[in-house]
Amino acid sequence: MTSRRDFLSASGAVLMGAAMVSRVQAASLPEAVTQSDPATMPPLLPSNGRPYNPVVTLNGWSLPWRMKNGWKEFHLVAEPVVREIAPGMKANLWGYNGQSPGPTIEVVEGDKVRIFVTNKLPEHTSVHWHGQILPNGMDGVSGLTQPAIQPGKTFVYEFVARHPGTFMYHPHADEMAQMAMGMMGFWVTHPKNPGFMPVDRDFVFLLNAYDVEPGSYTPKINTMLDFNLWTFNSRAFPGIDPLVVRKGDRVRIRAGNLTMTNHPLHLHGLNFEVTGTDGGWVPKSARWPEVTTDIAVGQMRAIEFVADAPGDWAFHCHKSHHTMNAMGHSVPTMIGVDHKGIAEKITKLVPDYMVMGDKGGSMGDMEMPIPDNTLPMMTGQGQFGPIEMGGMFTVVKVREGLARNDYKDPGWYHQPPGTRAYEWTGEMPAAASAPVKPDATSAAPSGAAQPVFNIKRGGVHEH
Numbered sequence: 001m002t003s004r005r006d007f008l009s010a011s012g013a014v015l016m017g018a019a020m021v022s023r024v025q026a027a028s029l030p031e032a033v034t035q036s037d038p039a040t041m042p043p044l045l046p047s048n049g050r051p052y053n054p055v056v057t058l059n060g061w062s063l064p065w066r067m068k069n070g071w072k073e074f075h076l077v078a079e080p081v082v083r084e085i086a087p088g089m090k091a092n093l094w095g096y097n098g099q100s101p102g103p104t105i106e107v108v109e110g111d112k113v114r115i116f117v118t119n120k121l122p123e124h125t126s127v128h129w130h131g132q133i134l135p136n137g138m139d140g141v142s143g144l145t146q147p148a149i150q151p152g153k154t155f156v157y158e159f160v161a162r163h164p165g166t167f168m169y170h171p172h173a174d175e176m177a178q179m180a181m182g183m184m185g186f187w188v189t190h191p192k193n194p195g196f197m198p199v200d201r202d203f204v205f206l207l208n209a210y211d212v213e214p215g216s217y218t219p220k221i222n223t224m225l226d227f228n229l230w231t232f233n234s235r236a237f238p239g240i241d242p243l244v245v246r247k248g249d250r251v252r253i254r255a256g257n258l259t260m261t262n263h264p265l266h267l268h269g270l271n272f273e274v275t276g277t278d279g280g281w282v283p284k285s286a287r288w289p290e291v292t293t294d295i296a297v298g299q300m301r302a303i304e305f306v307a308d309a310p311g312d313w314a315f316h317c318h319k320s321h322h323t324m325n326a327m328g329h330s331v332p333t334m335i336g337v338d339h340k341g342i343a344e345k346i347t348k349l350v351p352d353y354m355v356m357g358d359k360g361g362s363m364g365d366m367e368m369p370i371p372d373n374t375l376p377m378m379t380g381q382g383q384f385g386p387i388e389m390g391g392m393f394t395v396v397k398v399r400e401g402l403a404r405n406d407y408k409d410p411g412w413y414h415q416p417p418g419t420r421a422y423e424w425t426g427e428m429p430a431a432a433s434a435p436v437k438p439d440a441t442s443a444a445p446s447g448a449a450q451p452v453f454n455i456k457r458g459g460v461h462e463h
């Protein structure tokens with residue numbers, strides 16, 4: 001889908017002058033640029049204002065601005081949007097400028113920022129600038145610091161972006177409904193000095209969650225904890241783009257949590273340090289190495305690592321039900337249950353009935369009909385078969401020799417010969433058995449070694 005932003009980036013700032021400035025200048029509001037393509041857009045290089053190193057919004061984009069009398073002006077439009085959660089599933093959400101989450105806003109420390117917010121929702125809203133230190137009346141809490149923005153109205157927020165760091169924006173009006181519908185966006189205030197903590201690649205995304213019944217399109221907004229779609233930027237695996245990284249790059253990943261539970265984000269193959277929170281940057285002396293960082297509700301974290309290990313490295317929430325998509329999660333465990341007898345009876349009524357779950361839950365290579373507009377629970381194909389993941393899962397792809405601004409999916413990693421787990425095809429040892437006490441052996445049936453538990457009957461039970 002061609003967006004106005006594609007046009008802008010293709011034509012460049014100079015051509016844009018001829019085509020659009022007259023119209024933009026004639027209007028009192030900056031143009032509300034929209035984007036509906038679900039792919040990750042290339043970083044938005046600043047064409048005016050202070051220089052900075054732009055971020056890459058995973059399956060998202062950054063909002064263009066205009067400079068007017070020393071103010072950096074943005075226009076956010078709160079509106080209903082359709083978001084593709086992953087190929088095969090779309091949801092009716094609320095977002096900003098054509099997408100949920102809304103576009104990332106990137107400014108520089110010290111910028112005077114003016115944001116026009118137009119409400120095209122059927123109910124009032126407001127925008128809270130999470131983590132910003134700003135005048136009280138700009139904090140966006142409807143009722144407390146301002147009247148709510150009624151449908152059809154436009155409000156103006158003005159403040160100086162004082163602190164560099166990682167922030168977000170979301171409504172502070174009918175929050176449970178509006179966040180459950182996808183109202184949120186990322187905000188990055190870059191340091192005034194572009195040489196402060198520079199990185200080669202800087203990825204950002206929000207952790208969010210939806211409850212969309214299979215076969216329906218609109219999230220259930222009253223769900224408190226039992227969401228069925230766990231997403232990065234309103235996308236579920238395999239709809240989440242990989243984080244493509246050049247070997248040797250210093251990489252930053254910033255994530256904010258706008259769900260109602262914590263998410264331990266886990267990265268394989270690389271150690272990282274938590275370098276930032278929504279309160280600011282962590283001094284070097286206070287950082288420690290991790291491969292998992294827990295991001296609590298409402299928090300933001302920036303992690304950094306040097307991509308010294310080429311490969312396809314899984315990056316995911318470590319709550320295993322957050323790496324699954326919709327469908328029933330409350331089914332009984334059938335591992336070890338022989339239900340052949342029941343299956344025979346059911347097959348008389350339902351000829352296609354399939355015995356499932358008696359050997360485990362694996363459904364990665366089963367092809368079952370699913371309702372319209374939902375996703376398989378575990379999905380995604382890798383080069384060696386089904387990945388059996390959904391939800392908050394993606395892959396950090398570290399490759400040698402990429403171009404500086406190359407974020408294209410390089411395909412699957414070709415592991416050097418002799419470096420992949422392999423099947424043992426040699427001799428197998430005799431079946432392992434637990435050590436057997438001589439007196440227990442006599443009681444056991446001949447030939448079958450019985451495990452003996454080390455229990456002292458009548459003895460003193462010590463811990």
Ligand SMILES: [Cu+2]
Pocket residue numbers: 230262263264317318319322392
């Ligand atoms: Cu999680």
